[in-house]
Amino acid sequence: MNKYIWLIIVGVVIIGGGIIYSVFLRPQASDPVTTGEVREVTVIARKDRWAFEPEEIEARRGDKIVMTVINEDDYDHGIAIDAFGVSQRMAANSTIKIEFVVTQEGDFPFYCSVPCGEGEVDGKKRDHFDMVGKIHVRSMVSETQ
Ligand SMILES: [Cu+2]
Structure with missing residues (x-):
């Protein structure tokens, strides 16, 4: 397979992992917070x-x-x-x-x-x-x- 396809697959896995982490796995305590007060x-x-x-x-x-x-x-x-x-x-x-x-x-x-x-x-x-x-x-x- 073309090496560029592999690069794209690796890129998708990294970015997808980041999205999954931030949506499902990241502890809420690390959210930036503001009460507006x-x-x-x-x-x-x-x-x-x-x-x-x-x-x-x-x-x-x-x-x-x-x-x-x-x-x-x-x-x-x-x-x-x-x-x-x-x-x-x-x-x-x-x-x-x-x-x-x-x-x-x-x-x-x-x-x-x-x-x-x-x-x-x-x-x-x-x-x-x-x-x-x-x-x-x-x-x-x-x-x-
Ligand atoms: Cu002093």
């Missing part, structure tokens, strides 16, 4: 506190988060959320806006990504590594709030 949150790094406020954010899988991040310090901070590909530097005394869709359910940390020093807050030592918070993403099918 937009959640506006504001996260503040208050002056000389080495903390984000709030430290916990609630969301539902598929929500779009529009996050306003305010840096009240006279030095730079950053905000990073590895799970959703967020990493932004914040200049001193600046406000940034970031947007992302929470595509997975679970608890995901957000943290300061720019070394920002240390200090004493209410008699306790705090530093860059204390600037950690958490996004709690509930399941899509959980009751709406």
Whole structure:
């Protein structure tokens, strides 16, 4: 048989396999999801506190988060959320806006990504590594709030 016929047969098998996989076999959890809901949150790094406020954010899988991040310090901070590909530097005394869709359910940390020093807050030592918070993403099918 002509080698081009074989190439076509192989091509059809590969493409057909891909279609069968995506229609019948692919786990639903890997579907891109969106609830169409937009959640506006504001996260503040208050002056000389080495903390984000709030430290916990609630969301539902598929929500779009529009996050306003305010840096009240006279030095730079950053905000990073590895799970959703967020990493932004914040200049001193600046406000940034970031947007992302929470595509997975679970608890995901957000943290300061720019070394920002240390200090004493209410008699306790705090530093860059204390600037950690958490996004709690509930399941899509959980009751709406
Ligand atoms: Cu920092």
